[in-house]
Amino acid sequence: MGRGDPKAIQAFAISVLEFMRTKSTESSLFDRFIATVNRPLTERQAAMVVADLVEWTQDLAGDDLVAIDERLAKGGSPTLSLMRRRQDREFGALLSTGKITTDDEWRLVEARMSDTENPLPDRDRALANRMLVSYESERNV
Numbered sequence: 001m002g003r004g005d006p007k008a009i010q011a012f013a014i015s016v017l018e019f020m021r022t023k024s025t026e027s028s029l030f031d032r033f034i035a036t037v038n039r040p041l042t043e044r045q046a047a048m049v050v051a052d053l054v055e056w057t058q059d060l061a062g063d064d065l066v067a068i069d070e071r072l073a074k075g076g077s078p079t080l081s082l083m084r085r086r087q088d089r090e091f092g093a094l095l096s097t098g099k100i101t102t103d104d105e106w107r108l109v110e111a112r113m114s115d116t117e118n119p120l121p122d123r124d125r126a127l128a129n130r131m132l133v134s135y136e137s138e139r140n141v
């Protein structure tokens with residue numbers, strides 16, 4: 001996962017944790033997780049948090065999945081549905097950083113946006129497009 005905005009990764013993680021807290025009787029456990037995620041994280045730690053949360057929420061489905069996807073999209077994060085698909089995990093992890101930092105990352109996002117056989121949900125497409133535009137404008141400065 002490329003180096004992105006740690007705040008964007010934390011926002012993704014906190015959104016997922018806060019949603020999961022509403023579904024649990026162990027709210028204090030989620031409070032501790034949220035406190036941990038709010039600390040400064042290394043790039044590797046951030047990647048592990050995102051991967052763990054995607055795995056941890058694999059049983060979410062139906063209305064719960066729709067609700068968390070909407071919550072994440074409103075916060076500018078990639079949807080959990082996208083992050084779950086094996087072929088999109090690297091792409092989703094990059095989206096969770098909120099920033100493209102290398103040409104390789106730019107190519108990954110550009111290729112996924114161009115995939116007409118497996119189109120992105122509108123929310124994820126909008127986030128990816130903002131990241132592309134930002135990276136391209138920074139490169140041309």
